[in-house]
Amino acid sequence: MGAPDDRSEGRGDLNRPRRDIRRVSDTRGELNRSRHDTLRASLRRIWGLVYRHVALYRRSWPRLVELMYWPILQMVVWGFITTYVAGMQPGTGAVAAGALLGAVLLWEIALRGQMGFALSFLEEIWSRNLGHVFVSPLRPRELVAALMTMSVIRTAVGVVPAMLLAWLLYGFGIFTLGPAVVGFFAALIMMGWAVAMLVTALILRHGAGAEALAWSVLFGITPFAAVFYPVSVLPAWLQPFSLAIPAAHVFEGMRGALIGGHMAWDHLAYAFLLDAAWLAVAAWVFMRQFEGARVRGALLNIGE
Amino acid sequence: MTPPALLIENLAKTYPARKGAAPPKPAVDGLSFTLPQGATWGLLGGNGAGKTTTIAMLLGLLVPSGGRVLALGHDMATDRFAALARMNFSSPYVALPHRLSVAENLRIYAHLYDISDTEARIAELARDLQLGDLLDRPAGQLSAGQKTRVALAKALINRPALLLLDEPTASLDPDTGDWVRSWLERYRAESGCAILLASHNMAEVERLCAHVLMLKEGKIVDQGSPEALIARYGREDLEQVFLDIARGTRAETAEVT
Structure with missing residues (x-):
């Protein structure tokens, strides 16, 4: 025990009657809350969990560097590859190079979005803090909202420097795709959240054994998500599977804008529809596993 | 009318069986008790007696197999977040x-x-x-x-109007442990908070708790004030009563009040 001198001072305090300890909270505050108060309290709880992660990043620059490291490295490697390809075949090569760089940047959004959600949840497990979090009034939907917020923050910190680098080094501006690029970002990060929710559900079900999926799962989807080539390249039997992935529509839309010069809004609409379906399924699975963990007692020793 | 801090009725928990394993025994088997507002009660039992499982159910971390938990008047099965806003928990095992x-x-x-x-x-x-x-x-x-x-x-x-403490002085030196116990005594007296304390430190329970629930194999095998338990078992302190109950030497003959 540190500060024994503090304790002896404290023991003196203990013997004095105190007037500044207020009586315990009463029920009326909770019962009489207006809808506005309820929403404000909910946002505050979400912020509480976001603050926990922001505070961690604020005092650890290596963690910030780690967020930017892979997206920047990817951009540098792919930037040189596309420069080489564009040099080999001016014209079509340059267009293909732009499509490749755009794909790298946009896929990083999905990857970082998914990892940002799942790793923020894992941080709670690693710090053995989930017991405190789950006995607070934080609702599961607020936990999900906080993890989504962290996912957006981590993705922005990780991908924005890579975007700037693509513009400075290779003259590729992702925003030349027009306002639809915001829709692309949103559709991809939403897909990342859906996958991350499924990963989190698996962690709730299988504990630490499922942790590795937080890093690897989205890489397994890459070949079918039409990131670097159109869906038509895939075998016919695989194409319906590919078209059920929201990202495939985003990348088809991106290539349409970059190569064909027209924005395929229908693809963006499909991407959002599929995202809604994926998120609904993922939320259902997450809640089932969360309640299952409460039945099995897994919340008591998750991560051990 | 103010509801009790905790109203527990026939609380039970049997963990789901693992594949291929025999059906597990109940971890908690029909607990019923009422913790009044502003009181400090102790939850005692050996390892595996069901203390952690009970506390986890009171906190909503674990879904009971049966029975009911009303915390501060809120049913933990249907309205746990309203109760959790007015409860809190401390354990050296949660960081x-x-x-x-x-x-x-x-x-x-x-x-x-x-x-x-x-x-x-x-x-x-x-x-x-x-x-x-x-x-x-x-x-x-x-x-x-x-x-x-x-x-x-x-x-x-x-x-909090209800505080659940799991071994609050575990791994503390006697001086620090004494400081914490003094602080808790004063806090309860001045705030009116109800405290349910799980501990293996019998001297701590004797000092802090007005009433003690003795758990064995998921059931309350005896209960009463520390003084009443000590008198009933003809012992000198609560630790000896605990040993009698844990070893089964007197628990079956003691009358549960």
Whole structure:
């Protein structure tokens, strides 16, 4: 025990009657809350969990560097590859190079979005803090909202420097795709959240054994998500599977804008529809596993 | 009418069986008790008696197989978040993020419990629990005694009407343990908070608790005030009563009140 001198001072305090300890909270505050108060309290709880992660990043620059490291490295490697390809075949090569760089940047959004959600949840497990979090009034939907917020923050910190680098080094501006690029970002990060929710559900079900999926799962989807080539390249039997992935529509839309010069809004609409379906399924699975963990007692020793 | 801090009726928990294994025994088997507002009760039992399972069900971390938990008048099966806003919990086995400072940790929980005067509340707790010099230090760099004080500050951040404490003085030296017990005694008296205390320290339970629930194999095998239990078993202290019950030498013959 540190500060024994503090304790002896404290023991003196203990013997004095105190007037500044207020009586315990009463029920009326909770019962009489207006809808506005309820929403404000909910946002505050979400912020509480976001603050926990922001505070961690604020005092650890290596963690910030780690967020930017892979997206920047990817951009540098792919930037040189596309420069080489564009040099080999001016014209079509340059267009293909732009499509490749755009794909790298946009896929990083999905990857970082998914990892940002799942790793923020894992941080709670690693710090053995989930017991405190789950006995607070934080609702599961607020936990999900906080993890989504962290996912957006981590993705922005990780991908924005890579975007700037693509513009400075290779003259590729992702925003030349027009306002639809915001829709692309949103559709991809939403897909990342859906996958991350499924990963989190698996962690709730299988504990630490499922942790590795937080890093690897989205890489397994890459070949079918039409990131670097159109869906038509895939075998016919695989194409319906590919078209059920929201990202495939985003990348088809991106290539349409970059190569064909027209924005395929229908693809963006499909991407959002599929995202809604994926998120609904993922939320259902997450809640089932969360309640299952409460039945099995897994919340008591998750991560051990 | 003010509801009791806890109303427990036939609470039971049997963990799901593992594939291929025999059906497990109930971890908790038909607990019923009523913890009045403002009282400190003890939950005693050997390892595997069902204390942790019981506390987890009272906190909503674990779904009971049967029975009912009413915490501060709220049914934990249907309305647990209303109760959780007015409850809190401390255990040396659940950590706080160790890279964050003490103040940051307390701020997180002030947000989670929607405390309106966050900084004033943290300052108040820092003064009460002598955390002033620790507020800017990472939680992971504190000694066991300092961590206990920080954990108590976290547990009191929302001025809980019901406080569940799991071995609050485990691994503390006698001096620090005594400080914590004195602090809890004074806090309960001045705040009116009800406390349910799980502990293996019988002297602590004798000192703090007005009533003790003795658990064995998931059931309450005896209960009463520490003095009544000691008298009933003809022993000198609660530790000897605990040993009688744990070893089965007297529990079956003692009359459950």
